[in-house]
Amino acid sequence: MDLLSDFVTERLRSLPEGSLRRADLDGLLVTERILGPLGAALQATRFIALATHPALREDSDRIDDAEEALDDSVAADDPRVARGRRAARLRMRSAGRHRGVRPQ
Incomplete structure (x- = not known):
């Protein structure tokens, strides 16, 4: 110090x-x-x-x-990244419907 x-x-x-x-x-x-x-x-x-x-x-x-x-070896434009983002959005929308929240 x-x-x-x-x-x-x-x-x-x-x-x-x-x-x-x-x-x-x-x-x-x-x-x-x-x-x-x-x-x-x-x-x-x-x-x-x-x-x-x-x-x-x-x-x-x-x-x-x-x-x-x-894993930093996966590029941002890798199709796996897009699939993961889509899956996350679907899970978020589904969770919102279960709580009575309407998607915008």
């Missing part, structure tokens, strides 16, 4: 030692270099919430793992 500005470091001071991950600190450092101390302080708020609420951290990790597992 010695490389971060005093403004950002002060936001993190109340956290127990070791509660922030190395990747979180690296991200704060990059954010501060690009967006300045205010941008990094805003991002620090997220990391403080994750560090102090284990359930949020677990959810965040689960989402990160799911994002990493996504």
